[in-house]
Amino acid sequence: MWASCNVKFRDCLAISSVILRRCLSLGVTMAKSKFEYVRDFEADDTCLAHCWVVVRLDGRNFHRFSEKHNFEKPNDSRALHLMTKCAQTVMKELEDIVISYGQSDEYSFVFKRKSNWFKRRASKFMTHVASQFASSYVFYWRDYFEDQPLLYPPGFDGRVVVYPTNQTLKDYLSWRQADCHINNLYNTVFWALIQQSGLTPVQAQKRLQGTLAADKNEILFSEFNINYNNEPLMYRKGTVLIWQKVDEVMTKEAKVPAETGGQKMAVTRTRTKPVPFHCDIIGDAFWKEHPEILDEDS
Numbered sequence: 001m002w003a004s005c006n007v008k009f010r011d012c013l014a015i016s017s018v019i020l021r022r023c024l025s026l027g028v029t030m031a032k033s034k035f036e037y038v039r040d041f042e043a044d045d046t047c048l049a050h051c052w053v054v055v056r057l058d059g060r061n062f063h064r065f066s067e068k069h070n071f072e073k074p075n076d077s078r079a080l081h082l083m084t085k086c087a088q089t090v091m092k093e094l095e096d097i098v099i100s101y102g103q104s105d106e107y108s109f110v111f112k113r114k115s116n117w118f119k120r121r122a123s124k125f126m127t128h129v130a131s132q133f134a135s136s137y138v139f140y141w142r143d144y145f146e147d148q149p150l151l152y153p154p155g156f157d158g159r160v161v162v163y164p165t166n167q168t169l170k171d172y173l174s175w176r177q178a179d180c181h182i183n184n185l186y187n188t189v190f191w192a193l194i195q196q197s198g199l200t201p202v203q204a205q206k207r208l209q210g211t212l213a214a215d216k217n218e219i220l221f222s223e224f225n226i227n228y229n230n231e232p233l234m235y236r237k238g239t240v241l242i243w244q245k246v247d248e249v250m251t252k253e254a255k256v257p258a259e260t261g262g263q264k265m266a267v268t269r270t271r272t273k274p275v276p277f278h279c280d281i282i283g284d285a286f287w288k289e290h291p292e293i294l295d296e297d298s
Contacts, residue, residue, distance in 0.1 A: 045122040050113055051162040052169045053120070055129045059105030060155035068151055073195070074187035075235045082144040083107060084239050084276050086136040091241060091274040093132055099293050100274070101173050101281070103180035103238030107133070110169065122160040130158045166294045174282040180238040182213075185228060188235075189216045192224045233278035242290060244275040 047053050059065065071079055080102075087107045091097045096115040101108045109129055111117065118124030134156050141150045163169045186208065193204040208216065220226040228236075252267045279286060287294065 047120040047122050047125070047160065047162050048164070049120070051164050052113055053111040053115065053122075053125055054108055054161050054163060054169070054172060055111070055125050055158055056108040056161070057106060057130055057133055057156045057158045060157055062105040062154070065154055069145070069148055074184070074191040075232075077232075077234070078144040080104075080234060080239070082137065082140060084241070085140050085143070086133045087239075087241055088274045088276075089136040089140075090129055090132045091243075094128065098243070099173075100241040101176055101238060102241070103176065104183065106176075108173070108176055110173075126158040126160050130156050169294075170281075170287065177238055177281055181236060184231075184235050185213060185216050188226070188228065188231065189219050192220060192226065196224055237278050237280060240277045240279060240281055240286075241274040242277065242293060243272050245270050246273050246275065 066076070066079070083102055083105070087100050087102055087109070090107075090109060091100060094109075094111075094117065096111050096117050097109045098112050099110045111125065118128065134154060137154050137156075138150065161172075163172055189208060190201075190204050193199045193207060194201060199207065211219075217228050220228055248269050248271055249266050251264050281287075
């Protein structure tokens with residue numbers, strides 16, 4: 001009886017092997033169809049080798065999105081923290097990102113110079129970052145806006161730029177932080193004129209037309225007793241995400257004899273995570289403190 005079963009089993013294996021070979025052969029034949037020529041129309045979008053690859057995301061029509069979802073003006077800390085959470089999620093999924101910078105409704109992700117993710121195809125970089133970020137925004141929305149339902153899904157557009165040297169990359173990030181300062185200073189004065197002085201948006205815009213940074217600071221201080229330098233750094237400087245070693249305390253059940261009961265103990269583990277900083281990245285101090293960011297072998 002057992003011998004008969006073994007024979008039948010060997011026959012089944014032989015038949016399965018033949019079917020598998022035929023299927024594989026058929027699959028190869030089908031892949032090389034007469035329609036495959038359409039692949040020649042795909043553009044070569046490989047990013048230049050040995051360059052920093054930067055993917056920048058911007059919220060699509062976020063002025064309307066913020067109004068519909070009752071964002072606080074001029075800054076909503078919930079929205080900014082949600083953006084940072086999404087950026088951290090992207091960095092955890094795509095570990096070749098060495099640094100990220102975000103402000104308002106935008107985030108920039110810098111991939112290491114030697115990264116070969118997605119064979120350095122720009123479209124792959126952009127679509128993976130954008131899809132991961134947008135889905136995370138919806139997924140984590142309730143964690144930051146408990147009382148505000150998400151009325152419709154947000155959209156983010158992206159672009160990919162390559163920077164050949166460390167200096168051009170630093171200048172790019174400096175540009176984005178300078179933009180954060182300019183926009184936030186304007187918005188702080190603009191909304192103070194509306195919320196505290198009762199001006200309409202058109203009137204506030206006319207009041208600020210042609211003013212310089214010193215003029216805006218003077219309006220804030222003399223009319224509203226606001227020292228702009230005392231505003232939260234997250235608003236003035238934006239958010240920088242870099243990889244840092246972090247100690248995490250976890251509760252774990254100890255392996256002890258059953259008669260003593262399931263005792264639990266605290267265990268500390270060190271993990272590397274993207275950690276947010278609100279600091280100046282235009283000067284040299286930040287880069288001297290974190291030289292590993294620009295290290296090609298990091």
